[in-house]
Amino acid sequence: DAKTTQPTSMDCAEGRAANLPCNHSTISGNEYVYWYRQIHSQGPQYIIHGLKNNETNEMASLIITEDRKSSTLILPHATLRDTAVYYCIVMTGANNLFFGTGTRLTVIP
Amino acid sequence: GAVVSQHPSWVICKSGTSVKIECRSLDFQATTMFWYRQFPKQSLMLMATSNEGSKATYEQGVEKDKFLINHASLTLSTLTVTSAHPEDSSFYICSASSGQENTDTQYFGPGTRLTVL
Numbered sequence: 001d002a003k004t005t006q007p008t009s010m011d012c013a014e015g016r017a018a019n020l021p022c023n024h025s026t027i028s029g030n031e032y033v034y035w036y037r038q039i040h041s042q043g044p045q046y047i048i049h050g051l052k053n054n055e056t057n058e059m060a061s062l063i064i065t066e067d068r069k070s071s072t073l074i075l076p077h078a079t080l081r082d083t084a085v086y087y088c089i090v091m092t093g094a095n096n097l098f099f100g101t102g103t104r105l106t107v108i109p
Numbered sequence: 110g111a112v113v114s115q116h117p118s119w120v121i122c123k124s125g126t127s128v129k130i131e132c133r134s135l136d137f138q139a140t141t142m143f144w145y146r147q148f149p150k151q152s153l154m155l156m157a158t159s160n161e162g163s164k165a166t167y168e169q170g171v172e173k174d175k176f177l178i179n180h181a182s183l184t185l186s187t188l189t190v191t192s193a194h195p196e197d198s199s200f201y202i203c204s205a206s207s208g209q210e211n212t213d214t215q216y217f218g219p220g221t222r223l224t225v226l
Contacts, residue, residue: 034214043202044153046111050143087152097204097215099153105167 004088008102012081018075018081020103024089025069031091033064035073037084044087047073068102112136113205115218121124121202123226129220132190137185143215144176146207147200157184174217 005023012018013056024033032051036044048055048062050071055062061074075082112135121193122128141160145153157173159165159180165175177189186205190197202223204215 014194036217038153041117041200041222043113043204043220046214046216049214080207095153099145 003098003099004090006071006086006088006100006103007049008101009030009106011106011108012078014080014107015077018078018082018105018107019104020073020075020086020088021061022072024088024090027083027090033062033068033071034088034091034097035060035091036087036099037105039081039084044099045084048098049087050056051096078105080107080109083107111214112117113203113218114218115203115221117221118219119222119224121224121226123162124194127189128193129180129224130190130201130203130223132186132188132205132218134184134207134216137207139186140183140208141206141213142180142186143204143206144178144186144188144201145204147202147220151199153202157190158187180222188203189221190223193223196200 032049034049035047038044048060049097050062083104083106085104087099114133116131143158144156146156147153155168156171157167157178158163160180161180161183165178180186200220202220204217206213206215
């Protein structure tokens with residue numbers, strides 16, 4: 001599976017949009033981009049995933065570049081409860097979820 | 110939808126005893142379940158993958174005789190840590206996927222914190 005690169009940490013003001021980038025330059029054609037987050041001492045929470053097209057759900061939007069080598073997770077109006085470690089993962093099928101170090105997002109009041 | 114539960118949420122046991130952790134998919138049938146382990150300040154590490162009715166596949170370095178996995182039904186998988194020792198203290202997390210979507214999204218349980226004295 002392709003490896004991903006994410007910033008170690010980011011801050012975001014409460015109420016503003018949080019834009020979390022992810023580089024996956026070695027992604028192959030059949031690999032999906034998944035985003036999960038983990039709030040302290042809890043299991044990871046699924047956020048969103050996509051293959052080529054941009055995706056939006058009730059939690060977030062996922063913007064994937066045309067060459068698929070990078071993506072951005074957007075939380076449109078960050079709240080304090082969005083403070084968590086966000087993981088960007090690329091994978092084929094269900095077996096290979098490799099959790100890297102992720103991005104620690106801190107939402108500031 | 111896609112809710113996964115774990116029981117217990119935390120457990121403290123004496124060294125040498127065995128501990129069983131249950132993972133249940135509450136509103137879907139999980140053809141595949143996964144067990145992860147997370148040490149403090151580290152990321153999740155996959156321990157094993159199990160499919161209903163078959164033997165689990167363990168990741169390299171994970172002792173199958175120490176971490177017994179049973180996936181007897183489409184909604185329940187169990188992980189038994191046998192002869193637990195202090196170094197087995199960790200946060201154990203399961204996930205489940207239905208296998209019905211092309212991408213087989215994994216949904217995670219809340220985790221079980223094991224402390225071995």
